[in-house]
Amino acid sequence: MTTADSHNGRRLTARGAKTRARIVAAATDLMYIRGVGATTLDDVLAASGVSKSQLYHHFDGKDALIRAVIDHVGERIIERERDALSHVSTIRGLRRWRDALVQNNGLRHGAYGCALGSLASEVSDHDALARQALSQLFTEWQGLLAGVLRRLQDGGALPPEASVDQLATGLMAALQGGYLLAQTARDVTPMATSIDMALAHIESLSER
Amino acid sequence: MTTADSHNGRRLTARGAKTRARIVAAATDLMYIRGVGATTLDDVLAASGVSKSQLYHHFDGKDALIRAVIDHVGERIIERERDALSHVSTIRGLRRWRDALVQNNGLRHGAYGCALGSLASEVSDHDALARQALSQLFTEWQGLLAGVLRRLQDGGALPPEASVDQLATGLMAALQGGYLLAQTARDVTPMATSIDMALAHIESLSER
DNA sequence: CATCAATTGGACTAAATAGTCCAAATATAT
DNA sequence: ATATATTTGGACTATTTAGTCCAATTGATG
Numbered sequence: 001m002t003t004a005d006s007h008n009g010r011r012l013t014a015r016g017a018k019t020r021a022r023i024v025a026a027a028t029d030l031m032y033i034r035g036v037g038a039t040t041l042d043d044v045l046a047a048s049g050v051s052k053s054q055l056y057h058h059f060d061g062k063d064a065l066i067r068a069v070i071d072h073v074g075e076r077i078i079e080r081e082r083d084a085l086s087h088v089s090t091i092r093g094l095r096r097w098r099d100a101l102v103q104n105n106g107l108r109h110g111a112y113g114c115a116l117g118s119l120a121s122e123v124s125d126h127d128a129l130a131r132q133a134l135s136q137l138f139t140e141w142q143g144l145l146a147g148v149l150r151r152l153q154d155g156g157a158l159p160p161e162a163s164v165d166q167l168a169t170g171l172m173a174a175l176q177g178g179y180l181l182a183q184t185a186r187d188v189t190p191m192a193t194s195i196d197m198a199l200a201h202i203e204s205l206s207e208r
Numbered sequence: 209m210t211t212a213d214s215h216n217g218r219r220l221t222a223r224g225a226k227t228r229a230r231i232v233a234a235a236t237d238l239m240y241i242r243g244v245g246a247t248t249l250d251d252v253l254a255a256s257g258v259s260k261s262q263l264y265h266h267f268d269g270k271d272a273l274i275r276a277v278i279d280h281v282g283e284r285i286i287e288r289e290r291d292a293l294s295h296v297s298t299i300r301g302l303r304r305w306r307d308a309l310v311q312n313n314g315l316r317h318g319a320y321g322c323a324l325g326s327l328a329s330e331v332s333d334h335d336a337l338a339r340q341a342l343s344q345l346f347t348e349w350q351g352l353l354a355g356v357l358r359r360l361q362d363g364g365a366l367p368p369e370a371s372v373d374q375l376a377t378g379l380m381a382a383l384q385g386g387y388l389l390a391q392t393a394r395d396v397t398p399m400a401t402s403i404d405m406a407l408a409h410i411e412s413l414s415e416r
Numbered sequence: 417c418a419t420c421a422a423t424t425g426g427a428c429t430a431a432a433t434a435g436t437c438c439a440a441a442t443a444t445a446t
Numbered sequence: 447a448t449a450t451a452t453t454t455g456g457a458c459t460a461t462t463t464a465g466t467c468c469a470a471t472t473g474a475t476g
Contacts (some may be wrong), residue, residue: 013422013473035330037245040463051425052465058423062464111333120392121329122243125319135392169389169398170405174378177385177402181377184328184343190377194385197378201409221443224453248433259455260435266453270434 020058022048028069032115036066036122066123067130073115074137078144085144089151091203098199101175102192110182110191116141117176118183142168149202162205174198228266230256236277240323244274244330274331275338281323282345286352293352297359299411306407309383310400318390318399324349325384326391350376357410370413382406 012020026048030039041062045052059065084097112118116137124131146168152158175198178191220228234256238247249270253260267273292305320326324345332339354376360366383406386399 011422011474015473016423019423033333035245035334037243037330038334041465042463053424053426053467056465113329113332117388118329121321121326121388122245124321124392125241126243126246131392131394135394138389138392166401167405169401170382173385173389173398173402173405174381175385176388177381177383180325180329180384180388181346181381184332184339184346186339186343190381193374193377194381197375197381197406197409201405201412204409204412219444219452221452223443227453249435250433261437261454261456264435 016058019050019054023050023055023058023065024068024072027065028072031066031069032073032112032118036069036119041065063127063130066127067133070119070123070130070133070137073119074133074140077116078137078140081141081144085148088148089155091152091157091199094148094152094199094202098192098195102188102195105179105182105191106188109186110179110184110188111186113183114176114179117179138172142172145171152202157206158202159206167202171195171198171202224266227258227262231258231263231266231273232276232280235273236280239274239277240281240320240326244327249273271335271338274335275341278327278331278338278341278345281327282341282348285324286345286348289349289352293356296356297363299360299365299407302356302360302407302410306400306403310396310403313387313390313399314396317394318387318392318396319394321391322384322387325387346380350380353379360410365414366410367414375410379403379406379410 023044027039027044030043030047034043041052041055044050044065045055055065059068084100088094088097116134120131120134120138124134142165146164149158149162149164149167153160153162153164158164174194175191178194181190181194182188231252235247235252238251238255242251249260249263252258252273253263263273267276292308296302296305324342328339328342328346332342350373354372357366357370357372357375361368361370361372366372382402383399386402389398389402390396
């Protein structure tokens with residue numbers, strides 16, 4: 001899956017794996033809070049308590065580390081969303097999913113935005129590999145939403161002619177746009193409003 | 209309006225104004241293409257053919273220059289959107305607005321995203337003044353959309369009980385989220401899809 | 417144990433970068 | 447014309463930063 005490690009043919013000791021994980025974890029936190037560009041390798045070293053040679057032993061350089069962070073964030077989010085969505089088959093379930101995301105983002109008053117969206121915005125135009133990975137992750141996330149919509153459809157809560165994939169795209173865009181507006185306003189409200197509009201639209205499709 | 213100039217009490221010659229404008233123009237382009245963090249002051253100097261003392265004569269430092277870029281991009285976009293939206297009062301007019309944005313973004317296959325949204329994502333968490341300026345600009349832009357919706361309402365194309373401001377927020381989020389997905393996919397399609405969903409929702413409110 | 421590979425510490429380098437400084441040149445106003 | 451303020455050129459400095467290197471240590475394997 002990940003091609004971010006510089007030593008693919010080599011073996012990896014338990015100790016080495018632990019070090020690598022600590023580096024990625026520290027880099028993930030720093031890049032989320034400070035942004036990718038504003039996070040220096042020395043920051044990462046200090047935060048993870050690791051030496052420079054360890055970092056360069058496990059990663060080819062900063063770009064490779066960034067890609068590892070993307071993989072890590074992606075795994076975390078996909079796992080979280082799979083847990084949250086894979087058994088949802090009602091509008092009420094979707095609303096509970098919305099509530100959790102809004103509440104969680106509200107804890108920071110919208111600051112830092114979506115972990116995946118912020119990475120995508122900063123990195124997409126500067127590293128083709130990273131962009132592709134992010135694009136795939138968005139697609140996967142959208143697929144989970146499409147799964148919910150398909151189950152709604154099967155249950156009669158969405159008409160058969162509704163285009164599940166397009167609705168999932170619209171819902172994902174509402175979510176990401178909401179994250180951005182909330183981040184800029186330092187207020188979750190616009191995020192809540194925009195997801196609500198998308199959900200209202202989905203709901204309205206069966207009432208006409 | 210702008211507080212980005214470092215020498216507010218001083219006079220400004222025609223020559224000085226021209227230099228200042230050249231700096232801002234070059235910085236705007238570079239920061240859009242390369243991102244804010246990846247644009248160095250030396251890049252700006254080279255692109256604008258200006259000396260270091262000129263840059264520091266007109267701006268307190270990089271942060272002040274970034275704020276001037278935000279003001280500049282904001283003015284450009286608000287002007288463009290005012291021209292495009294202030295006389296729109298039909299759904300068809302909104303669709304033409306959508307077409308223009310999608311076509312324009314399609315020229316770059318989605319690359320670089322929305323000039324304002326990308327700045328917001330990169331800068332909001334790192335400079336409170338810049339964040340506030342960006343937040344105001346989004347609000348102003350949203351106000352133009354709300355104006356269109358209010359005219360739709362006056363013309364009977366939107367029911368009186370519809371919340372124009374919330375719909376404008378949702379439409380703006382769909383737009384920004386669409387820009388981000390298009391940027392990540394290097395394909396405008398998701399942007400078109402997400403705006404279409406928002407417009408379909410707005411349209412559907414008068415058909416129930 | 418012996419051997420080889422993985423891992424680590426940390427000093428070192430070269431380049432990039434934001435910011436400073438001052439003298440010279442140009443414009444403005446009286 | 448003269449005095450004053452703005453504008454400009456560009457060398458210079460401090461720091462930061464990504465990346466290199468090598469010797470020493472630790473772990474895996476036969």
